[in-house]
Amino acid sequence: QAIAILDSGVGGLTVAKEVMRQLPREKVIYFGDTARTPYGPRSSEEVKQFTEQIVDFLIQFDPKVIVIACNTATAAALDHISQKVDIPVIGVIHPGARAAITATKTGNIGVIGTIGTINSGAYTAALKQLSPYINVMSQACPALVPLVEQGDFRSEHTRSTVSESLNGMKDKPIDTLILGCTHYPFLMEPIGQVMGPHVKLISSADETARETSTILYDKGKLAIGDETPVHQFFCSGDPVMFQSIARSWLGE
Ligand code: DGL
Helix, strand or coil: CCEEEEECCCCCHHHHHHHHHHCCCCCEEEEECCCCCCCCCCCHHHHHHHHHHHHHHHHCCCCCEEEECCHHHHHHHHHHHHHHCCCCEECCHHHHHHHHHHHCCCCEEEEEECHHHHHHCHHHHHHHHHCCCCEEEEEECCCHHHHHHCCCCCCHHHHHHHHHHCCCCCCCCCCEEEECCCCHHHHHHHHHHHHCCCCEEEECHHHHHHHHHHHHHHCCCCCCCCCCCCCEEEECCCHHHHHHHHHHHHCC
16 A cells, blocks of 8 residues: 655645655645646645546555645645545645644744745744744745746746745744745755845754654554665656656655
8 A cells, every 4th residue: 555645736746755765655646736737826625626536546546545745735635535444544734734833933923835835924924823823924935836837947037936936035033944845855055045045044944754654553553574665756737747756756
C-alpha cells in the first residue's frame, strides 16, 4: 500500500520529497493536476470538485493515507474528503501553522499563499487556534505558481516578480513567513533574498511528512522490510515539463 499525494501541479513534490526522505521505505503515488493548474484563482466549490475527482482516481490504488499537498485544496476540501473516504487524509495547513508557531519568537507571522488560501482565512484560523496571541499578516501572491509550473525558479523575471509579489509583506514586522503554497519552496532562494535573513521561511513539507509518519505508526501501517520502493507519478497535462521538474527536484 502506498502514500497517495496530490496537488494542482508540481507544488506537492515539495511535500513528496520530504515524505520520501523521512519515510524511505514507503511507496508514493503522486498526482499533479497540471492541466488545470493554478487552483488559486478558482472558486472553492470548483477546487473541491477537482480534489474529489483526483481522490476518486487515487483511491483505486488502495492507498493507506492521502496527503492533500496543496493549501488551496486543503482549505477547500480537506473536511469534505476526510468524511468521504475511510482512510486518513492529511492536509498541509495545520502542519504549516504548527511549524510557524514553533519557529516564531515575536508572535508576528506572515502568510503568503494563493488567492483561495488567503481568502479562506484557514491559516489565520489554524494559527489562532494554536495561540490566540499570534499576530497574522497575509498576502496573496497569484503570480508565483505559474512561474514554478514553467520551471522558472531563478531568472531575472522570476526575481522581479517575487519581489513585486512580496511588496506588501517585506516591510512588515514579522520574524516568520509561512510559505502557504506548496509551490513556493521552489522559490525559497529568491523569496529569502527579498525578505532578508531575519525572517524564517516555513514550508509545510517537513511537518506534513512528520504527521504522515505519526499517523502510519499509530495505525501500525509503516512499511517494513528493506526493499526500495518504486514511486509512481501522474499528471493531467503535458508530462514533459512535469517530468523535468520532478526529476531535478527529487534528484532522480
Ligand atoms: N500548490 C498549491 C497550494 O499549495 C496550489 C497552487 C495553485 O494551483 O494555485 O496552494
